[in-house]
Amino acid sequence: MSDLAIATEGLSRRYGRVLAVEDLRLQVRRGEIYGFLGANGAGKTTTMLMLLGIVAPDRGAIRLFGRDLAGEPLALKRQVGAVSENQYLYPGMTTVEYLRFFADLYHVYDPRRRIGQVLDVVGLSARAGAEARTLSRGLQQKLGLARALLHDPPLLVLDEPISGLDPLGVREVRQILLHENARGKTIFLSSHVLSEIERIAHRVGVLVDGRLVADGTLADLRGRLEAMMTLELERANDDVVAALAALPCVGDVRAHGSRLHVTTVGGGDHRADVSGAVGRAGGVIVGMNTKGSSLEDAFVALAAPAHSSGSGRSDQDDRPAPACPRAARVTVAETAASGTRRVSRRSTGRWRARATGVIAWRELTALRRSPVPAVALGVALVGAAVASRSVAAGVSAGGVVAGPSPLYVPLFIAVLVLTAVLAFVSATSVARERESGTLETLFYGPVDVTAFVTGKFAGLVVVYLALCPVVALALLALASLTSLRVGPDLLLGVLLSTFAAAHTIAFGLALGALCASVRSAVMVLVAVAWVTLAVHGAAAILAALPAGGGAATAVAATFDSANRALSLVSPYAHLDWAVQAARIGDLIGFAVAVLASLACIAGLLAAALLGLRWRGAHRS
């Protein structure tokens, strides 16, 4: 069993021209609190996102508890609790519902009791029923910590966990972290509040422009700094200044009357060397003051831009880090970690299946509360009613209607409305999740792109299946009101419309995954709808016109070809083909139509997966 909770080797990540993290070798031992420091933009968050499997490294390897993160990402992510710089919360979810969602994802035993416990730990019990988004920034930060603690993971990765907290909150979080560390948790945290890091961290690493320039205990870091010494002499002279300047441990000497300000370098206690040199040069020391350096001094010295170019990367390698001072008292660690190990034996497939189910359920519950399905259903049924009236009028006037069942047209209208709304919902929900950051938080848990896409897809298809019986009953009611005949292809149409729904939902997911924002997803969706309608309409109009000469025929042929090409990938064309083929008993035609629909669904889901991988779950 590896004694390292986190080990990275050669980790690098570039965003365009910015090299955010470069060749990072990080080693965090089990049971220690490791402070990850760096100026703004140094690469801390990027590193943490790579440790959480959210940002993919360009190069390098990550091992958590000795296991390769790339090899078993979901099981390993279950062993990590993460808090990000900002909390991204779902709209309309209470504090308890938020935690329950993650408890289900993490497969927490007895979630109600555990949620009560963690709310108690972070002091949020009184706000259990509050909408999470309405909590103040500091309280949201505490809610994030509660989420990270929910599944009692052996490793906490905390990106600025105390930013936004009041002094009492900072103290509470400090106590929680120390308590969790005493229980055996390894804590990897970044913070700009150096006094807090100084209080709780066993070791610190300093990142400068993506490179780890220092890694060791606080004493190590301080020891590497220059220290300022002030000497009060009976009488200062040039010999004394020269003697001091010649010492290897002295970097600089400045005289101010009988006072000398001496800067020593390399750490350590140089008082004896200094007083010896002064004595040999004939000086007499009457007072000596040394000023030690704080973590802030160390940080400023290491992270200041002037030092960044000169700081050797080898610093981290040639300095053996001292033993973690509290590692020895890590006794409960094995208990806490072993509980998680037991759960984490689940395979990636089982974690994925679980996440898919939880995400699908969340999609269903979110839409249950939303007015969108009811409004869509209302519009669909009004459209179907209007269509059935005009069809009924056509029938009574002795006209011809499409298909054997006159109700086929109203059904088609209802399906068109419902599926278009579902395409819109799926496209905007994926884009919104990325834009609002909830996707990033979701991916802290044992969730991957496949689970996310299939979960959303399954949830939305189930929503459609739930709406289908209402549509079928409404059509039967319309049939009795208008005396239109109910043909066998009506039921078939209702059943096959599920393929059209799945097709449009998959299209929406792919669009949402590929687009950078909700706005662009909506714009592309509207553009696709317009182009499709325009091509379809133009082809129909041109076909109905009397045959003209040369150019007009070419235009009509072009639109006809474009319309046929669109039909090959249109969910509504597939639905129509399948129903018409079934009506005339053409089994091959029916199978081809269904297979074409399935192929499109599979292709679009694959595009959604690739799109999400390409764009990433990281809030952009």
Ligand SMILES: Nc1ncnc2c1ncn2[C@@H]1O[C@H](COP(=O)(O)OP(=O)(O)OP(=O)(O)O)[C@@H](O)[C@H]1O
């Ligand atoms: N999604 C992104 N696209 C482009 N550049 C990015 C992206 N995320 C981070 N960067 C860049 O990568 C570098 C490292 O950023 P990162 O957020 O990791 O720094 P940080 O140390 O966490 O900073 P801070 O202390 O301000 O949180 C910065 O130059 C940043 O501008």
Ligand SMILES: [Mg+2]
């Ligand atoms: Mg950051």
